[in-house]
Amino acid sequence: MEQKIKVSVIMPFLNSITYLKECMNSVVNQTLKEIEIICVDAGSTDGTLEILHEYAEKDKRIRIIDSDKKSYGYQINLGLKNAQGEYFGIVESDDVIKEEMYKELYNIADKYKCDAVKSDFYIFVDEEAGQRKFTYRPLLYSSELYNKIINPIIDLRAFRAYGINTPGIYNMEFIRKNNIKLNETPGASFQDNGLWFQIFSLAKKVYLYNKPFYMVRRDNPNSSVKNKEKVYCMCDEYDFIRNFLKSKPEIEKILAPICAYFRYGNYLFTLDRIADEFKLEFCKRFSQDFNKIEDAGELDPKLYNKQQMDKLRFIMKQPEKYYFTQIYKFNYENISLEEVVKQNIALSYKIEELKYAINNNKKNDDTNKKKSIGYYIDKCKYTYRNYGFKYTMKKVLEKLVKG
Secondary structure (H helix, E strand, O other), X not given: OOOOOOEEEEXXXXXXXXXXXXXXXXXXXXXXXXXXXXXXXXXXXXOHHHHHHHHHHHOOOEXXXXXXXXXXXXXXXXXXXXXXXXXXXXOOOOOEEOOOHHHHHHHHHHHHOOOEEEXXXXXXXXOHHHOEEEEEEOOOOOOOOEXXXXXXXXXHHHHHOOOOOOOEEEEHHHHHHOOOOOOOOOEOOOOHHHHHHHHHHHOOOEEEEEEEEEEEEOOOOOOHHHOOOXXXXXXXXXXXXXXXXXXOHHHHHHHXXXXXXXXXXXXXXXXXXXXXXXXXXHHXXXXXXXXXXXXXXXXXXXXXXXXXXXXXXXXXXXXXXXXHHHHOOOOOOOOOHHHHHHHHHXXXXXXXXXXXXXXXXXXXXXXXXXXXXXXXXXXXXXXXXXXXXXXXXXXXXXXXXXX
């Protein structure tokens, strides 16, 4: 009699040779033996595929599938299409898992007949002298939702749980019944966001377990998190999520504002991640998208704290000013025409803010503030007389940029 496969482990690969063996060993050595390991390779050229075949020759639980697209979403979807397990999990090729991970998660899933079981996790980096630094990451900072069955659509606090998919397993019957698939945009483009949101939108029985097994690497220079040129992929991913909600009118009204809230956080993450030359245009896209969201009635201020809402309103109303006053950094080495134009715009916004501060100071009749502004002006005059115009402007700009 053929043994039942309890968990299908889907592993996407693309030129992953640096971390491959440690990752594969941690999966092959799971204490839950009733697993299948589906390795989906997207055309590796660094020896990854050859090593995977070596593993497959030694362990019949390993299957290798060739992906004809270099897309994380497409690779996971291929794995789901071929999975034969009762549940599935994902292990990314630069990460590591504890040997007991799938056994403990499966036991919980089987006991409570869960749609999804997720656990806390670690992030780690390799330091000098072979040392490895781990940081514990709870799914939630509140203990109220741990270690019990929850329905996210009824208790929306569940959406506050960390939206990472890898430290978990998910019921294949539930996935197929709801036709859950990842966005198949090129490369690794944060398609895990769409998978997480679909699962939590549709699952009726989710269990959050406060024990860590999965270890996420954060020092891989080829990670999508570190890619500064993937500018609009997060926009595409949240458009994908929003389109998913349009197909589910029974939950759309409830979850559209939550989708917008997570779009906001991930747009800020994108602004921090992308290269400087793309940030102004992304601010404008940020503004456009959220003005549309507000017009559609999907911006719920109750989901945001005051600081978040103030920042969002600033971006929505004045994206260019937000960029030049909150993000732009003066580059004294770059004397190109484009940089000079940017410096002039940034300076004009800073002068505007300074004038506003002076006018407020006059209205408030605050003697100490008047003295400080006068002192600042005298200092500028002194610097100009003793060090010249160029040095003075440099110091003024530094002060204005720092606020």
